[in-house]
Amino acid sequence: MSGGLHELSAVAQLAALRTGDVSSRELTEHYLGRIEKLDGELGAFATVTPDLALEEAAGADRRIARGEWSPLLGLPSGIKDLYPAAGVRTTFGSAALAEFRPPADSWTAGLLRQAGAVLVGKTTTAEFGATCYTDNDVTGRPAVTPYDLTRYASGSSGGAAAAVAAGLLPLAHAGDGAGSTRTPAATCHLVGVKPSRGLVSSSVPPTSPTSTTIEGPIARTVEDAALLLDVLAHPWSGDPDGWRADGSFADAVGRPPARRRIAVWTDPGFGDVRRHPEVVRAVERTAGLLQELGHEVREVKIPAACDDPVRLALRTHFAASVHAAVRSLVPPGRRGLLRPYTRYLWAEGEALSGAALFAAHRVLAQYASAFETALASFDVALTPVTNGPPVPLGYFEAGGVTGIADTMLAWSAPTPWANWTGRPAVSLPSHLDGDGLPYGVQLVGRRRDDASLLALAAQLERSAPWNDVHPSCWDD
Template sequence: MSLHDLTATAQLNALRGGEVSSRELTEHYLGRIDRLDAGLGAFITVTPELALEEAIRADKRIAEGEWAPLLGLPIGIKDLYPAAGVRTTFGSAALAGFVPPEDSWTTGLVRRAGAVLVGKTNTAEFGATCYTHNEVTARPAVTPYDLGRYSSGSSGGAATAVAAGLVPLATAGDGAGSTRTPAAACHLVGVKPSRGLVGSPALVSTTVEGPIARTVADAALLLGVMADSHFAYGIRKPLRIAVWTETGLEGPAHPQAIHTVERTADLLRELGHDVREVEIPAVCDEPVRLALRKHFASSVHAAVSTLVPSDDRARLLPYTRYLDAEGAAMPGSEVLAVQEILEHYASKFLAAFEDFDVALTPVTNGPPVPVGHFLAEGVEAVADSMLAWSCYTPWANFTGQPAIALPSHVDEGLPYGVQLVGRPRQDAELLALAAQLEDAALWQDIHPPCWRP
């Protein structure tokens, strides 16, 4: 058994028990990154000197009897979130040299919890796409199960890193599925917490940070640190679970998306839960699709206006420039109208939760897609192409509900995931249900070919 075979929780126990040192663990992961990442695109920046300094310091603290939740554990931080003194590019070539003086709030919590920062994971430019392909790195983030397919985005690098055994845990962020779809593409657990649980809730932001991990326990461990809290989770009663596979769009559900839900629903029934098939509470019709595109255009425009000097904007990706221009052309009244449409859309989902505790859906409408797929028809078609594949995830961002992506199965070498969405602020209950499915063997402990190089 290699060190990366151990879960994050098991590694922490080994660190505290003196069975392994943080330096040994960190060198193991840095070696794997050095050997494997050129073909994976998991990291934008690797920090070997800093990581070894932090590991040596962690070993000293452990020897002195100190305790912290992540003390000595290597970790990757998504490159949308600043780390003091470490290059942070936001996935943009226009910011390739930016080094922030301070940690972001959540990064600070993770680092103060004793984690060893081995690097910043690859991300889509300003988190704008459900694929991770930018001009900062030599190659896009790909799923380790098929190096010709994206690991999704915008947290693609985080998922690639954990799935390939380059780190035991990684932070992520989810504005429309950006934690959950990468988790599904890489046979991992990805958590989008309730709005406001992690960090400070912005009035119009749908994005919330969360963990990507191999197990529910590991995800709960990192989520507790990111939320500056602790999750004691358990199920005290059978849950009422609604199931749908409808996409909400004109196109049909992929057969494997349907299969993920059917096999999970059967298992939930065996576990004693009340599982009912329902119609999707709201469809993603043309006004909603247009509102979604304009919402993200305004978000990208705000990021570009704040972070990128006007002289450097020619270095932005074509799709980012397209969204920036669309966002710049929107008057304030249109931004408010967009929010009203999306709030009405979200309210239909929230109303449906008066009758059930959890929703069960696919994560993605099909397997991880080939590199270049979303840009095949030009920038004007990117938004619709992304939504056709990731149609099951955005609604939970607008309702603010907790959601978790879990592995389902691997078919012909490609992973598929299933999504659970809980009532607002019922994160612990959702984690408990996920742990119950994990214990009942919803998914197997499968690894990609690079796990054993």
């Protein structure tokens, strides 16, 4: 087997590895070649590890020849650069940590390696995951969507999404604290999954009982996403929120879902920001498909707006998170290397009192409660992922650091509520507009009902496949 190996899904690549139609070395060399050729323009990788990848591929080939098998054995993959991999440069998107090599894997990196994944590198992220665009001073270039190299691949998992969309990886590990898996998936015409709280454990410092971040897959198909989620969905025994699903997600996506009751809205929920017409088109198109498939779809008013108190509370939460990360990871003498927005959040976090932080979390709990109450009689919510297409480079910083938070929320306000409720959410491709820019939709399910949500997503994919749409670099 040769040629466009990246055209195969991750599931198909694993089948070819198992039957011997392709070797892990051949597959890994194919992806390393594409990274070398294309990533200079995409900014998908912070670190590429060709020697390690080829060594791991050789080991995978030996295991396969002995008849051994594990879920990702021999499959090239990448780890988001917010998550340590033992001995591999892990920068957290920060020039202050440009040469940091952790001594141990994060929990999820360990799961990926135990499953036999071949690590080809660390995908680019925003500094400490603080922004919904991926630009940092480690690589010196932003991660861009392969559909338009002048526009961001969103963030903070922008590198992961750019890599999968351009055929530099078959699938990728990502993380989502307020939409950071789903918005990159939407800008790159991909599937992005934020699992229910506790399904995937994080071991990245600093951890917090109020953390909203959870790791998950970015992939081209729902089946591929389910494959990776099955590997990640093994919480560590000390996780107070940890739980395990009944059965595998890979099996769930092959079954038709039960009839679902679905709430739908298109309001971005941010001040007087108007609904973007292509976003409305995406949601209405998907709502129509769901009705044709026999589901009950009902338009409702957005349960809660991202108003001034919520915006302030979100900014307080992220200032506290960034402050904790910087304090625990960055030596004082290197904090001058932080990007301006990170320094701004650090200063806000430094001035925060415990009372102010608790007050912010109380506002966000009430915000989440409004969604829980309004959706109590529904199985799923269908909403936008973003309020518009991928945005041009420099868009979020045009008003200076004090305006970045609100500019980001005006574009990405549809996503954070799913993090605060702990519900599972999946971003699915919808369509490309007349300029060839991607749009996505978001499905949000009941807590710990991830399998049913993925089954619904897979049913949508079968009814209106999106995997035949690729950026121009796909055939390079």
